[in-house]
Amino acid sequence: xxxxxxxxxxxxxxxxxxxxxxxxxxxxxxxxxxxxxxxxxxxxxxxxxxxxxxxxxxxxxxxxxxxxxxxxxxxxxxxxxxxxxxxxxxxxxxxxxxxxxxxxxxxxxxxxxxxxxxxxxxxxxxxxxxxxxxxxxxxxxxxxxxxxxxxxxxxxxxxxxxxxxxxxxxxxxxxxxxxxxxxxxxxxxxxxxxxxxxxxxxxxxxxxxxxxxxxxxxxxxxxxxxxxxxxxxxxxxxxxxxxxxxxxxxxxxxxxxxxxxxxxxxxxxxxxxxxxxxxxxxxxxxxxxxxxxxxxxxxxxxxxxxxxxxxxxxxxxxx
Numbered sequence: 219x220x221x222x223x224x225x226x227x228x229x230x231x232x233x234x235x236x237x238x239x240x241x242x243x244x245x246x247x248x249x250x251x252x253x254x255x256x257x258x259x260x261x262x263x264x265x266x267x268x269x270x271x272x273x274x275x276x277x278x279x280x281x282x283x284x285x286x287x288x289x290x291x292x293x294x295x296x297x298x299x300x301x302x303x304x305x306x307x308x309x310x311x312x313x314x315x316x317x318x319x320x321x322x323x324x325x326x327x328x329x330x331x332x333x334x335x336x337x338x339x340x341x342x343x344x345x346x347x348x349x350x351x352x353x354x355x356x357x358x359x360x361x362x363x364x365x366x367x368x369x370x371x372x373x374x375x376x377x378x379x380x381x382x383x384x385x386x387x388x389x390x391x392x393x394x395x396x397x398x399x400x401x402x403x404x405x406x407x408x409x410x411x412x413x414x415x416x417x418x419x420x421x422x423x424x425x426x427x428x429x430x431x432x433x434x435x436x437x438x439x440x441x442x443x444x445x446x447x448x449x450x451x452x453x454x455x456x457x458x459x460x461x462x463x464x465x466x467x468x469x470x471x472x473x474x475x476x477x478x479x480x481x482x483x484x485x486x487x488x489x490x491x492x493x494x495x496x497x498x499x500x501x502x503x504x505x506x507x508x509x510x511x512x513x514x515x516x517x518x519x520x521x522x523x524x525x526x527x528x529x530x531x532x533x534x535x536x537x
């Protein structure tokens with residue numbers, strides 16, 4: 219089983235404990251018999267426990283479930299250099315927060331596809347080879363953290379090419395499948411390298427887009443939870459990262475796919491609809507793990523207990 223809390227546990231648990239404490243204190247102060255006090259506390263404890271379990275969103279694993287499959291291999295190649303934490307996405311959000319939201323949308327819309335994930339900073343890393351288990355890819359995204367400012371050695375967009383080619387070639391060997399590539403970056407090169415041609419990857423790409431994040435005016439980069447920002451070593455002032463659309467457009471041209479500047483998830487919707495309309499669907503047994511919500515196991519007894527509390531309140535004027 220896995221859990222996907224609706225509201226974070228660190229918010230819900232203290233709130234439920236406070237509610238329980240207030241209720242218990244109120245019951246202790248009442249002049250009821252001890253039996254009724256214990257019974258009332260047991261009821262509210264059961265209600266709060268069931269509410270907690272529903273919020274926890276416990277999901278059961280299912281194997282070999284019948285699912286709707288698309289003939290798509292979707293590869294995300296994500297720039298995870300420190301500039302992707304510049305605060306100029308749709309206002310002052312970080313570029314990476316926009317990436318995570320947009321990728322989540324793409325995965326949801328193209329569910330039934332195989333998904334893969336490559337991240338790159340000083341080096342490239344395959345976080346997820348192509349898999350039908352989209353939760354694996356989403357979980358892999360959670361491992362992408364702000365790089366250590368001392369580890370960051372400048373950005374090169376060329377470093378991801380070998381790993382990208384490796385997964386694209388593996389996809390091309392499958393019969394009757396379409397390979398979709400989303401290259402995600404701000405386009406900034408800061409290590410002094412020259413952008414290499416991506417034309418050698420183009421024969422393996424059927425569709426997709428280069429998704430560009432950032433603005434021409436740029437944004438500051440916070441690299442920890444204590445409000446520390448990257449500083450320009452020459453001025454000792456906060457460094458500004460500016461996107462380079464020229465590099466991104468060149469990559470898109472080499473790959474013969476669209477370039478899309480991203481400041482809102484809606485920007486990519488037309489492309490996703492086009493990809494969906496060009497894909498084919500089959501119903502088959504998945505060779506990966508799927509997950510099924512179990513909240514209804516707890517919702518029914520919770521509804522019964524709440525109804526009981528309502529009846530008691532109406533009949534006796536007390537809980």
